[in-house]
Amino acid sequence: MTLDHLIPFLASTAGAATPLVLAATGELVAERSGVLNLGVEGMMLVGAVTGFGVTLSTGQISLGLLAAMLAAMATALIFAFLTLTLQTNQVATGLALTLFGVGLSAFIGRGLVGQTVERLPNLSFPVLSDIPFFGPLLFRFDVLVYGSIALVLITGWMLARTRLGLIIRAIGESPRSGHAIGYPVIALRYLTVLFGGAMAGLGGAYLSLALTPMWVEGMTAGRGWIALALVVFATWKPRGVILGAYLFGGVTVLQFHGQGFGLAIPSEFLSMLPYLATIVVLVFISRKPQTILLNKPMSLGQNFRADH
């Protein structure tokens, strides 16, 4: 293993981690407000296909990213309407959203397979990007790599330090008390679910516009589910998401760099690593019931209906 292999490996880790950071942060906020949305995978796919399609037809990557967020938000709205207004089971509805998103994205994307777009450009900072070692490692990424980290920091600050964050956490712990004090529980949960949708859509679009600038059916390959696991891994705290996502990003790109590191293992087994790592990490986190009990929002997954 040499530095020649290490730098591209570490640099591509950031690319693989970014969609996870985005999707997991969105889901984290929804879960902190008490809503478990298992539809992340579906929303990411809808975002990926929409972002790619719009970019392909308009030539504007920013429009593509915007459209991806809006489209995924629209599917999140279906989920929100069903679980928050119609009081359906969150687990079942989330599964439905994923299955729907898989079908919808394949349907929308049927004319997009095999095409390609210019990928989201890497930024270049004067002087900084040219520093040996640190330049390629820190200062040559695209805007969403930096943006996703900023998003985590802002989200963490919002949840911990602002009034809005306090209310979101309160209704996640006890919607009944929140409602009694006069907070609009349902409206706020709509907001957090939509935010989760927008971030999942952006994460999906990152896959189809930056990581591999093309559309392939089911291209998220379980990343939406890994994002859900990351929220648990992070014990519902935004900062943990970065650590987890970069860990998983590293494991994900290992398969492409495995040969450079001299690993003589069939590629399929290297591709299994992110999924196996998710399981191992989940076991470690959930092994101690206190860790989960102390950090998990008390009302997570339970519906709330205000009796006036």
Add this chain to the structure above:
Amino acid sequence: MLRLELRPEPSRLMMFASPMLAALAMLLTGSILFSFLGQDPLQGFYVYFIKPATTLYGIGELLLKATPLTLCGVGLALGFRANVWNIGADGQLTMGAIAGGCVALYFQDVDSAWILPLMILAGALGGMAWAAIPALLRTRFNTSEILVSLMLVYVAYLYLSYLVHGPLRDPDGFNFPQSKMFADAALLPILVEGLRTNAAFLVALLLTVGAWFFSTRTFAGYRMQVSGMAPAAAVYAGFSEQRNVWLAFMISGAMAGMAGVGEVAGPIGQLQPSVSPGYGFAAIIVAYVGRLHPVGVLLAALLMSLLYIGGESAQMEMQLPSAITGLFQGMLLFYLLAADLFIHYRFKPAHSSATRATPVSRGEIAS
């Protein structure tokens, strides 16, 4: 203006009507979608939803595809009733197919009536082994069975891909990633000459009845139902949650594994990089649309099978995209969940709300 009002007790009528309502809404949306795609909605409706069931061959195909959906769906429904969420049936199906396939390939040159039963047994064990992982992690470490069972689906896909690209690849197969074709003794007998429906359908019927018996006539099945409907009561009665988790995963794993054998020893006849177009996931929808009841699941599997076959025929005859099948599947579950609202609620004119009898307060409707 209408407002929602809680029914004094759940409507039994709506329990049965809501899957029909959902199917109807899906058909309507489908027809509208056909016209958006520039097709005659009536013709699209006919080609997609009616025509596949008008020929004997079509009905045979319907039963063929309903078989894995029933097997997976019945198993999943048992677990869902007990709040055990196995969503990795597609992985268990794949592992069952691998296990059954390995038996078939190992006894390639043996012509014995024991091979098929052995394959089915191996498939069931393969599915159970794969399902045992989430069950063990959930009962031992309290790990989310949803995420673990789902992750294992991808691992199973990759493992199958490794096998057919590597150790199990047919050496005379022109480098295609497939195993040898199974010998005749390792193929399920066809039920009716000229159709592709095979004995796996009978196995599915038998196990559906078995599952019905288990859930309604045995104490273990009763314990699972209580744990799903009233977890607190189940704990009070001393019913073990761990036992439910294990039972649910072992049963659904075995059934999904057998579904996998049904595919490779049936219409496929060998191991390929993919042995299921997502039957294990579609079975989640099947379980719900079937009201988590074995007989309902069987009917729902037929409907879902129609969606698969209709998608194929619409693609061939009208050049409609086959991806529309997945769209319909997701839509169906959404509609069902929405229609289920009317099991517990009903519409009432808003102005009479002042006089409405206040039902028992049920602010938090836990799942």
